[in-house]
Amino acid sequence: MNIIFKILIGIGSVIALLLIVALFVKNEYTVQRDILINKKADDVFSYIKFLKNQDHYSKWVMTDPDMKKCFRGADGTVGFVYAWDGNDKAGKGEQEIINIQENEKMDIEVRFIRPFAGVAQTVMTTEQLPGNQTKVNWSMSGSSPYPMNLMSLVMKGMLEKDLAISLEMLKTNLEK
Numbered sequence: 001m002n003i004i005f006k007i008l009i010g011i012g013s014v015i016a017l018l019l020i021v022a023l024f025v026k027n028e029y030t031v032q033r034d035i036l037i038n039k040k041a042d043d044v045f046s047y048i049k050f051l052k053n054q055d056h057y058s059k060w061v062m063t064d065p066d067m068k069k070c071f072r073g074a075d076g077t078v079g080f081v082y083a084w085d086g087n088d089k090a091g092k093g094e095q096e097i098i099n100i101q102e103n104e105k106m107d108i109e110v111r112f113i114r115p116f117a118g119v120a121q122t123v124m125t126t127e128q129l130p131g132n133q134t135k136v137n138w139s140m141s142g143s144s145p146y147p148m149n150l151m152s153l154v155m156k157g158m159l160e161k162d163l164a165i166s167l168e169m170l171k172t173n174l175e176k
């Protein structure tokens with residue numbers, strides 16, 4: 001009985017410590033990565049504004065080749081929705097184009113359903129640089145309620161890595 005009591009005290013202490021740490025972790029998160037692509041900005045933007053093209057460069061989309069996809073509206077235009085329902089890694093959700101500034105910026109709202117409900121705002125921008133190079137920036141921001149905000153300590157690094165991998169695949173595809 002004494003050992004069980006000590007184990008329960010230990011588990012309770014760990015949970016209490018995590019809940020206290022979560023009090024000091026921001027609820028909001030932002031991650032971003034950028035890359036240089038050897039193509040003109042209008043060519044790059046013309047590719048990324050079509051969400052269906054993410055099938056060829058988004059690490060998240062590629063986590064489940066058998067993912068069920070559903071589309072509403074005209075791809076590459078405001079209001080287009082790309083919905084997915086995949087395995088445990090891919091989860092379930094949808095993303096919607098909410099704003100386009102042609103050849104410059106696209107705002108997308110991502111609504112996650114599974115494994116955790118949540119909403120994130122993603123922005124993809126293109127900037128023409130000298131020598132037919134384009135700087136592409138991909139950012140994601142959102143918030144997590146207490147105590148789920150504790151997960152952002154781990155998730156931020158994973159999201160940054162996934163964005164970098166996706167941008168590398170985008171670069172490879174466009175520079176072929």
